[in-house]
Amino acid sequence: MMSMKCKYALKALIQLGMGYDKGYIMASTISEAENIPKKFLEQILLELKHAGFVGSKQGYGGGYYLKRKPAEISVADVYRLFDGAISLVPCVSLNFYEKCDDCKSEKVCLLKPEFLKIREGARVIMSKTTIQTFLNLAKKTN
Amino acid sequence: MMSMKCKYALKALIQLGMGYDKGYIMASTISEAENIPKKFLEQILLELKHAGFVGSKQGYGGGYYLKRKPAEISVADVYRLFDGAISLVPCVSLNFYEKCDDCKSEKVCLLKPEFLKIREGARVIMSKTTIQTFLNLAKKTN
């Protein structure tokens, strides 16, 4: 399960995607549209900004905008930012590798080869699903 | 990432799988073989017992044994027992369905259809990987 933070981030990115290249969108607008506590959302948008996914402008008339193309922000990217590794165990993680401290030797770990396959399965599909994917769905529905 | 509990459970099940149909295996044996704190492992084995994956016998000469065939215990089964839903959000979970309380309407949720696909991807591969899969690997290595 992903954290609320990650889910809120995806929802916010979709909202920003809907207004892509159309100026600034305020946190309060997204907050109301998606039922996300405003102050919590501000933190999230800030993290997204620091990570380079969104840009912002302060002051009256300000707000947030998508800095990358919707097709260039994947669920995997957002998941990694807020929830960390996609893999089930740290020792098969691409981006968050760590030795499992209970394992005596990685070379003879029985879990590892299969867990690599599971990670690849999850990673591929989460990487293929982007903000654009959700936007396409929104179009069809309307 | 899966919890240590879940990972320990898988390791314990593999150990029991290696001794499938060969009598009882003690918690202490598994504990030493896999570097799992003994008392913690006992809790885990008890949960596995209550869930019907393993059987046990008390007293001198007792221990645990696999109650189901190794091919009939999947990573998905064990994950669900210890860590819960495989899906990223509760509203697309097969076994742990819950309404997302931030979503205004499930019918128009943009996330849902794609999150269903992601869950299916993860679920299929985690269901196909069983204790037998790991045992086959162990054979090859030896």
Place this chain on the structure above:
DNA sequence: ATAAAACTCTACTAAGTTGATAGAGTTTGT
């Protein structure tokens, strides 16, 4: 200039989860 709007940043907190540890109890073989 100044007030208000809107983002920025840091600190804090209550509740829940995780990864154990502890110990008393039960069953069984010798």
Place this chain on the structure above:
DNA sequence: ACAAACTCTATCAACTTAGTAGAGTTTTAT
């Protein structure tokens, strides 16, 4: 009777999660 080994429940420290709070900064309109 005794010890080995599983059974069950309680407890706990550390960490994470999902927010809340509030002071600070930037920008625009008037």
